[in-house]
Amino acid sequence: MFEISTPRDAKIYVAGHHGLVGAAVVRRLEQAGFTNILVATRDQLDLRDQAAVNYWFRANRPDYVYLVAGTVGGIWANANRPADFIYDNMMIHATVVHAGYLFGVQKLLYLGSSCIYPRLAPQPMTEGALLTGLLEPTNEPYAIAKIAGIKLCQAYRKQYGCNFVSGMPTNLFGPNDNFDLQTSHVLPALMRKVHEARLGGRHEIEVWGTGSAMREFLYVDDLADACLFLMEHYEDDGHVNIGTGVEVSIRELAETLIEVIHPTATIRWDANKPDGAPRKLLDVSKLTKVGWTHGTDLRTGIDKTYAWLESNFGHARGVDHEQPATLSS
Numbered sequence: 001m002f003e004i005s006t007p008r009d010a011k012i013y014v015a016g017h018h019g020l021v022g023a024a025v026v027r028r029l030e031q032a033g034f035t036n037i038l039v040a041t042r043d044q045l046d047l048r049d050q051a052a053v054n055y056w057f058r059a060n061r062p063d064y065v066y067l068v069a070g071t072v073g074g075i076w077a078n079a080n081r082p083a084d085f086i087y088d089n090m091m092i093h094a095t096v097v098h099a100g101y102l103f104g105v106q107k108l109l110y111l112g113s114s115c116i117y118p119r120l121a122p123q124p125m126t127e128g129a130l131l132t133g134l135l136e137p138t139n140e141p142y143a144i145a146k147i148a149g150i151k152l153c154q155a156y157r158k159q160y161g162c163n164f165v166s167g168m169p170t171n172l173f174g175p176n177d178n179f180d181l182q183t184s185h186v187l188p189a190l191m192r193k194v195h196e197a198r199l200g201g202r203h204e205i206e207v208w209g210t211g212s213a214m215r216e217f218l219y220v221d222d223l224a225d226a227c228l229f230l231m232e233h234y235e236d237d238g239h240v241n242i243g244t245g246v247e248v249s250i251r252e253l254a255e256t257l258i259e260v261i262h263p264t265a266t267i268r269w270d271a272n273k274p275d276g277a278p279r280k281l282l283d284v285s286k287l288t289k290v291g292w293t294h295g296t297d298l299r300t301g302i303d304k305t306y307a308w309l310e311s312n313f314g315h316a317r318g319v320d321h322e323q324p325a326t327l328s329s
Ligand SMILES: NC(=O)c1ccc[n+]([C@@H]2O[C@H](COP(=O)([O-])OP(=O)(O)OC[C@H]3O[C@@H](n4cnc5c(N)ncnc54)[C@H](OP(=O)(O)O)[C@@H]3O)[C@@H](O)[C@H]2O)c1
Pocket: 015, 016, 017, 018, 019, 020, 021, 022, 041, 042, 045, 046, 047, 048, 067, 068, 069, 070, 071, 072, 088, 092, 111, 112, 113, 114, 168, 169, 170, 171, 172, 173, 177, 178, 185
């Protein structure tokens, strides 16, 4: 628990409130007693359109902004839609940051991603690894847009004195995730595969790679708690990593999902398919020093997410689009 000094009737805009992160941020703000949470659907406000964003900010005058909207996806989506990933994200970051400056937002929190770090960054990755080497080519356009978001916040802070801060989350998961096998991240994709195998009475599940890659996962309600914490207590010009500092192999992850969802199933690893980077772990010592640590372990987060998926499978995001199964981290 931490102190929350923002008045509970402050106007708080959550950009991207329908998404995995945005919905969790809204839940956390409501839980903290905030009564004036502003949201807009994509139909009401295309965040890539500066004139529309300015119009909306002029009309609504938010005091605080959580910038958690964007075009997001796994390796397949990044590889096949690089233009969307760079254009949408650069535009969304730029329009919201600029409107935040123009209309006197008191504080803005921007979320980037751990893919901003170089492909060969020493592990665990510290904030200082930014711009020290070449990026992972498969998601370079997305990463460039995410880095531009950090630089936007810093530039507006420097030139105009705006209180804009940046957090870089690790891989996230939780209720309301995207479960489309082509566009989702590894954890929701694997969860869906195991769930569908259980529903179909199948006992062998094929997964890309050898399972040896190590990854870090943060439960999205913990991320939302960290966002509120940073809004209340973080004033640094530099970005801060948001993660658990705990890593798990894809093999262990898959075994946990099987234990929770379909205990009689087994995995057939397709070693001809890529594993991705061998290790991707954030150094979270800066965040720990400022005063925040995660509260939900991976197993508890998976239990909660699967409980949600079981009750919402028919209308979970991405489930209605039948796609060939491709899995990679
Ligand atoms: N998921 C992860 O593992 C992860 C990890 C690290 C960082 N992040 C960062 O966290 C942020 C949120 O990610 P997420 O996983 O919550 O993504 P998400 O579930 O796909 O949600 C993105 C949200 O942004 C909205 N949006 C996208 N383009 C828009 C546009 N042009 N105009 C208005 N709204 C638009 C979407 O609206 P619709 O509902 O209409 O589509 C949706 O509400 C992103 O900045 C991402 O880089 C995510």
